[in-house]
Amino acid sequence: MENEKENLFFEPHKRVLMKTPLKESSTPNMVLAEIQPDFGPLTTPTKPKESSQGEPWTPTANLKMLISAVSPEIRSRDQKRGLFDNRSALPEAKDCSHEHLSGDEYEKSQPSRKEKSLGLLCHKFLARYPNYPNPAVNNDICLDEVAEELNVERRRIYDIVNVLESLHMVSRLAKNRYTWHGRHNLNKTLGTLKSVGEENKYAEQIMMIKKKEYEQEFDFIKSYNMEDHIIKSSTGQNGHPDMCFVELPGVEFRAASVNSRKDKSLRVMSQKFVMLFLVSTPQIVSLEIAAKILIGEDHVEDLDKSKFKTKIRRLYDIANVLSSLDLIKKVHVTEERGRKPAFKWTGPDISPNPSGPNTVIPFASSDLEVRRSSKENCAKNLFSTRGKPNFTRHPSLIKLVKSIESDRRKINSAPSSPVKTNKAESSQNSVTFPSKMAQLAAICKMQLEEQSSAPPQKMNIQLARSGPCKPTAPPDTPVNAELELTAPPLVQPLGLVPLIPNPMSSAMPVILPQGPSGPPYAIYLQPTQAQSMTTPQGLSPAVCPASSSKGAGSKDYTDATTEKATSAATKLNASTKPGNLLPAPEKQAAKNRDRESTGERSSKRASMLEDSGSMKKFKEDLKGLENVSALMVSPTSVAAVPVGNSPALASSHPVPVQNPSSAIVNFTLQHLGLISPSVQVSSSPGPGTVPVSPRIEAVSVLPETSGTQQGRATRYDSPVLGQNQPNGQSGAVAGAQQPLPVTPKGSQLVAESFFRTPGGPTKPISSSCMDLDGANSTSLGTLFVPQRKLEVSTEDIH
DNA sequence: ACCTCCCGCCATGCT
DNA sequence: AGCATGGCGGGAGGT
Numbered sequence: 125m126e127n128e129k130e131n132l133f134f135e136p137h138k139r140v141l142m143k144t145p146l147k148e149s150s151t152p153n154m155v156l157a158e159i160q161p162d163f164g165p166l167t168t169p170t171k172p173k174e175s176s177q178g179e180p181w182t183p184t185a186n187l188k189m190l191i192s193a194v195s196p197e198i199r200s201r202d203q204k205r206g207l208f209d210n211r212s213a214l215p216e217a218k219d220c221s222h223e224h225l226s227g228d229e230y231e232k233s234q235p236s237r238k239e240k241s242l243g244l245l246c247h248k249f250l251a252r253y254p255n256y257p258n259p260a261v262n263n264d265i266c267l268d269e270v271a272e273e274l275n276v277e278r279r280r281i282y283d284i285v286n287v288l289e290s291l292h293m294v295s296r297l298a299k300n301r302y303t304w305h306g307r308h309n310l311n312k313t314l315g316t317l318k319s320v321g322e323e324n325k326y327a328e329q330i331m332m333i334k335k336k337e338y339e340q341e342f343d344f345i346k347s348y349n350m351e352d353h354i355i356k357s358s359t360g361q362n363g364h365p366d367m368c369f370v371e372l373p374g375v376e377f378r379a380a381s382v383n384s385r386k387d388k389s390l391r392v393m394s395q396k397f398v399m400l401f402l403v404s405t406p407q408i409v410s411l412e413i414a415a416k417i418l419i420g421e422d423h424v425e426d427l428d429k430s431k432f433k434t435k436i437r438r439l440y441d442i443a444n445v446l447s448s449l450d451l452i453k454k455v456h457v458t459e460e461r462g463r464k465p466a467f468k469w470t471g472p473d474i475s476p477n478p479s480g481p482n483t484v485i486p487f488a489s490s491d492l493e494v495r496r497s498s499k500e501n502c503a504k505n506l507f508s509t510r511g512k513p514n515f516t517r518h519p520s521l522i523k524l525v526k527s528i529e530s531d532r533r534k535i536n537s538a539p540s541s542p543v544k545t546n547k548a549e550s551s552q553n554s555v556t557f558p559s560k561m562a563q564l565a566a567i568c569k570m571q572l573e574e575q576s577s578a579p580p581q582k583m584n585i586q587l588a589r590s591g592p593c594k595p596t597a598p599p600d601t602p603v604n605a606e607l608e609l610t611a612p613p614l615v616q617p618l619g620l621v622p623l624i625p626n627p628m629s630s631a632m633p634v635i636l637p638q639g640p641s642g643p644p645y646a647i648y649l650q651p652t653q654a655q656s657m658t659t660p661q662g663l664s665p666a667v668c669p670a671s672s673s674k675g676a677g678s679k680d681y682t683d684a685t686t687e688k689a690t691s692a693a694t695k696l697n698a699s700t701k702p703g704n705l706l707p708a709p710e711k712q713a714a715k716n717r718d719r720e721s722t723g724e725r726s727s728k729r730a731s732m733l734e735d736s737g738s739m740k741k742f743k744e745d746l747k748g749l750e751n752v753s754a755l756m757v758s759p760t761s762v763a764a765v766p767v768g769n770s771p772a773l774a775s776s777h778p779v780p781v782q783n784p785s786s787a788i789v790n791f792t793l794q795h796l797g798l799i800s801p802s803v804q805v806s807s808s809p810g811p812g813t814v815p816v817s818p819r820i821e822a823v824s825v826l827p828e829t830s831g832t833q834q835g836r837a838t839r840y841d842s843p844v845l846g847q848n849q850p851n852g853q854s855g856a857v858a859g860a861q862q863p864l865p866v867t868p869k870g871s872q873l874v875a876e877s878f879f880r881t882p883g884g885p886t887k888p889i890s891s892s893c894m895d896l897d898g899a900n901s902t903s904l905g906t907l908f909v910p911q912r913k914l915e916v917s918t919e920d921i922h
Numbered sequence: 923a924c925c926t927c928c929c930g931c932c933a934t935g936c937t
Numbered sequence: 938a939g940c941a942t943g944g945c946g947g948g949a950g951g952t
Contacts, residue, residue, distance in 0.1 A: 465926085
């Protein structure tokens with residue numbers, strides 16, 4: 125049945141989008157090219173790869189050239205293969221039959237591994253759909269088709285979809301069919317994940333693990349026990365009718381045992397992974413720790429190597445997708461033991477409350493139901509409705525819900541949803557890594573495509589949206605976007621700023637006597653959290669932007685800074701008090717989206733590229749900044765504000781954080797979560813990266829994956845920006861480009877909109893339940909975390 | 923040599 | 938039984 129049904133669905137818009145001539149604008153992709161004639165066969169199409177045929181030559185040649193210019197790799201490759209032959213220059217074009225190439229060459233011409241990366245593939249995938257799709261339209265995704273169009277095995281699509289599903293960005297409709305929700309529910313999902321993560325005490329777990337590590341191998345089994353409790357209890361379920369997908373986060377570990385596949389599911393892992401970011405204060409999570417926690421929940425100690433390795437592999441897969449979504453970026457954490465791969469959250473700040481700006485959920489349950497018809501709603505409801513009777517929930521879940529609700533209430537009055545801005549973006553702008561150029565280029569191409577298609581969609585969406593669906597005007601709305609854009613670019617140097625927020629009134633400031641050398645810091649805690657914390661002296665909020673860079677990028681830098689600062693301030697407020705402060709949610713939302721005007725960024729970026737020389741310096745600066753930022757960030761509820769400025773920041777040198785005397789402080793901070801256990805962050809921006817925006821909140825790291833990041837940097841939805849896509853997915857554009865000539869394919873959109881059957885995404889309810897029992901508060905209390913130093917560095921790009 | 927992570931075998935589970 | 942899913946880990950590209 126399903127099959128048939130599935131087949132029946134049309135995906136008008138997609139097809140339109142993709143296949144349409146949008147391309148003219150740019151990309152060569154073949155992605156577009158392949159048109160699948162039919163949905164046909166339900167059966168799995170085996171590798172599409174072969175299918176690729178040449179694409180018709182695209183007008184985009186110019187673009188290609190441009191891209192090529194940027195990316196040597198591609199360039200060379202193209203040259204080899206004959207750039208302008210029918211095929212697109214894109215990687216996908218594997219098919220390029222070696223036309224003129226000799227064996228060797230041929231091989232070389234083949235897409236490099238990077239070009240086949242999941243991250244890139246994900247970008248392509250994302251490029252096909254709007255961030256904020258019009259629910260009214262048919263947003264179905266046919267996996268087979270996508271696989272074919274993207275020229276990848278279906279298996280790879282599953283990887284992407286599973287992660288997206290974990291974020292509720294898609295939901296399974298039927299066999300081989302998914303519905304695209306885009307980012308509509310993202311904030312909610314993240315809020316929920318955060319809540320769950322908190323409930324699961326992931327932050328604590330992380331600490332324990334660190335602690336353990338540090339404590340030489342001596343294992344405290346105890347600590348683990350704790351974890352176990354926490355973790356394991358979960359077997360509940362929550363099947364939300366609404367929820368498109370079931371597995372709620374963290375939850376089902378144990379349960380999984382039942383279903384062997386489930387617990388290991390990429391989806392679950394993905395959610396847990398995300399939770400780790402959301403609950404940890406410097407939102408940086410090393411793969412190692414993530415793997416341990418994910419596995420580990422069971423028994424970290426015994427984890428055998430292979431298991432660990434496997435986990436890591438999976439995490440990379442997930443990370444690639446998340447990176448493509450601009451939710452995280454790669455960084456490195458350096459400890460004594462060496463450098464460890466890690467990822468930094470670059471997504472929106474999420475308040476535990478499950479909702480974002482929208483959060484305040486306007487819908488009544490009844491309403492919900494009604495709306496539910498649309499898939500989108502489904503997803504939304506997911507979280508938003510927490511109270512909903514319908515759901516079958518596990519007690520723990522209920523608990524969670526309650527707490528959430530209460531929080532929500534608090535917050536309601538103030539629209540505050542803490543959503544924050546994405547900081548990442550700023551940084552993104554700046555970076556470019558030569559090495560990653562190829563990816564970049566590819567991404568750019570994709571983006572171009574995307575854009576071309578996207579804009580129109582957005583518009584439609586808005587219209588549609590205005591309807592019942594979104595009571596809250598969230599981020600998507602153009603308005604918001606604009607706000608964001610318009611938002612005053614603060615020029616203030618980071619350091620200064622907002623870090624010291626007065627607003628924190630609600631928070632309880634604690635002044636810590638500083639250790640030997642440092643100035644005292646005041647930390648504002650949320651009452652609830654009340655834990656003691658201290659800050660290391662070296663930290664100061666101030667960042668020094670300066671070095672940044674040479675002119676190029678400076679602007680971005682500034683902006684970024686500003687943003688960050690702002691956001692930081694916001695956060696603080698938010699964190700401090702959920703309820704007050706936040707200005708309009710929308711605003712925040714807006715921030716999240718992109719803040720940048722693409723044009724500027726692009727140009728900057730270009731310049732940046734040139735000036736890679738300054739990178740090092742930059743890096744250093746960044747490090748310093750990062751350190752600071754780490755402290756600063758307190759997404760959750762803790763905010764630390766340094767009372768004085770510390771010089772350290774200003775300095776170009778990082779490492780400061782570790783002040784010997786401050787060991788205690790660090791310790792404390794770690795516990796509190798102010799600082800990640802180890803963390804010193806040093807970022808080493810990639811070579812190309814220039815001006816990174818130091819964001820207060822988080823460490824600004826340069827993106828490792830240049831591709832991804834870059835994409836961000838450049839996204840330019842701008843033209844349409846306002847419209848719906850605040851967050852645009854990654855729009856990566858090559859630096860130089862501008863928003864350009866995106867060809868609006870809008871018209872198509874319109875067409876699309878017509879009818880989409882909201883079939884309910886029926887997904888079997890899953891039974892995951894989260895067991896939150898154990899999770900009461902997050903008190904770290906007893907744990908002792910050895911202090912170590914870490915540095916976070918952005919990945920180098922070489 | 924290590925980090926990433928692509929690739930695709932093959933188990934699992936649903937028709 | 939056949940196909941859709943997706944766990945898993947070998948092994949290769951990249952640095």
